[in-house]
Amino acid sequence: xxxxxxxxxxxxxxxxxxxxxxxxxxxxxxxxxxxxxxxxxxxxxxxxxxxxxxxxxxxxxxxxxxxxxxxxxxxxxxxxxxxxxxxxxxxxxxxxxxxxxxxxxxxxxxxxxxxxxxxxxxxxxxxxxxxxxxxxxxxxxxxxxxxxxxxxxxxxxxxxx
Amino acid sequence: xxxxxxxxxxxxxxxxxxxxxxxxxxxxxxxxxxxxxxxxxxxxxxxxxxxxxxxxxxxxxxxxxxxxxxxxxxxxxxxxxxxxxxxxxxxxxxxxxxxxxxxxxxxxxxxxxxxxxxxxxxxxxxxxxxxxxxxxxxxxxxxxxxxxxxxxxxxxxxxxxxxxxxxxxxxxxxxxxxxxxxxxxxxxxxxxxxxxxxxxxxxxxxxxxxxxxxxxxxxxxxxx
Numbered sequence: 001x002x003x004x005x006x007x008x009x010x011x012x013x014x015x016x017x018x019x020x021x022x023x024x025x026x027x028x029x030x031x032x033x034x035x036x037x038x039x040x041x042x043x044x045x046x047x048x049x050x051x052x053x054x055x056x057x058x059x060x061x062x063x064x065x066x067x068x069x070x071x072x073x074x075x076x077x078x079x080x081x082x083x084x085x086x087x088x089x090x091x092x093x094x095x096x097x098x099x100x101x102x103x104x105x106x107x108x109x110x111x112x113x114x115x116x117x118x119x120x121x122x123x124x125x126x127x128x129x130x131x132x133x134x135x136x137x138x139x140x141x142x143x144x145x146x147x148x149x150x151x152x153x154x155x156x157x158x159x160x161x
Numbered sequence: 162x163x164x165x166x167x168x169x170x171x172x173x174x175x176x177x178x179x180x181x182x183x184x185x186x187x188x189x190x191x192x193x194x195x196x197x198x199x200x201x202x203x204x205x206x207x208x209x210x211x212x213x214x215x216x217x218x219x220x221x222x223x224x225x226x227x228x229x230x231x232x233x234x235x236x237x238x239x240x241x242x243x244x245x246x247x248x249x250x251x252x253x254x255x256x257x258x259x260x261x262x263x264x265x266x267x268x269x270x271x272x273x274x275x276x277x278x279x280x281x282x283x284x285x286x287x288x289x290x291x292x293x294x295x296x297x298x299x300x301x302x303x304x305x306x307x308x309x310x311x312x313x314x315x316x317x318x319x320x321x322x323x324x325x326x327x328x329x330x331x332x333x334x335x336x337x338x339x340x341x342x343x344x345x346x347x348x349x350x351x352x353x354x355x356x357x358x359x360x361x362x363x364x365x366x367x368x369x370x371x372x373x374x375x376x377x378x379x380x381x382x383x384x385x
Binding site for chain 1: 167168170171172174175176177178179180181182183185186187189190191193194202
């Protein structure tokens with residue numbers, strides 16, 4: 001059954017965006033209702049495409065939920081000339097620890113980080129999804145990574161500084 | 162390039178973690194999807210909408226009560242005028258309170274019976290307009306003082322068509338089709354519009370309609 005197979009992973013995905021169980025459940029209700037409603041229009045194109053399709057719906061619903069409560073365009077766009085912070089140490093952590101650190105990020109930074117790093121969207125796609133400029137998207141990702149690096153240093157991870 | 166590989170590592174780790182079983186209200190959420198329940202946040206909107214509906218119903222009821230009270234006052238005043246009309250009919254020159262009237266799209270044209278008004282210098286004539294379903298108001302096209310009483314009487318009274326008899330509280334008068342054979346006025350008989358006779362009852366019948374009315378007949382009544 002579709003729900004039994006994908007609901008756990010989709011719930012966790014939604015939770016990564018909204019950080020609240022009740023809100024994530026609401027998103028799952030709306031998203032799966034849409035999935036069942038438009039399943040006839042789904043075209044199978046290979047292994048994993050159904051999960052990707054459902055994930056896309058869940059991510060979109062999560063973003064719609066966040067857009068009602070948060071203005072993503074409030075963060076100013078920065079001209080970033082310095083290199084992007086290195087998160088090698090973050091990649092070495094346990095998945096739970098990484099997720100916990102991501103969840104500590106402010107909404108705007110966390111959302112862009114989730115979309116870029118975890119879902120794999122590029123800045124052009126993110127700018128359209130959040131109705132922001134590409135520069136803002138880049139800026140938010142840069143700031144998210146900078147915060148994560150700062151926390152890692154604070155926790156005692158060696159970055160050679 | 163290095164960043165890309167770090168991002169890829171993080172992505173894989175998170176996606177693997179998200180495939181692990183997690184404790185949440187899976188069954189409850191499924192039931193809500195199955196029963197097409199709206200998300201929790203939608204309930205707030207439902208509650209707000211219900212409250213708005215309740216307030217609007219209260220407001221409407223309050224207005225209705227106010228309207229009923231106003232109508233009651235108007236009807237009381239009308240009854241007093243009817244009483245005064247009965248008392249003073251000899252002085253006004255109208256021996257009977259029968260009048261003929263014409264129904265048209267715009268309302269009822271009312272003409273006092275000529276014979277009964279022959280002592281009057283002017284022909285009393287009123288055009289009674291519907292300004293709401295079942296309720297009539299009148300506009301004079303004659304300024305004769307004798308007409309005023311009748312006009313006043315007819316104002317703000319409901320015209321009820323049977324079989325709405327159960328709604329009738331007090332019957333004040335009746336409008337019924339005039340038999341063409343009994344028409345005295347031959348000029349009127351040539352008119353294409355149907356001719357009706359208005360009869361205001363001297364005694365007001367409470368509760369039920371005093372006459373068995375046909376579908377084409379109307380009663381002027383105080384309605385509940």
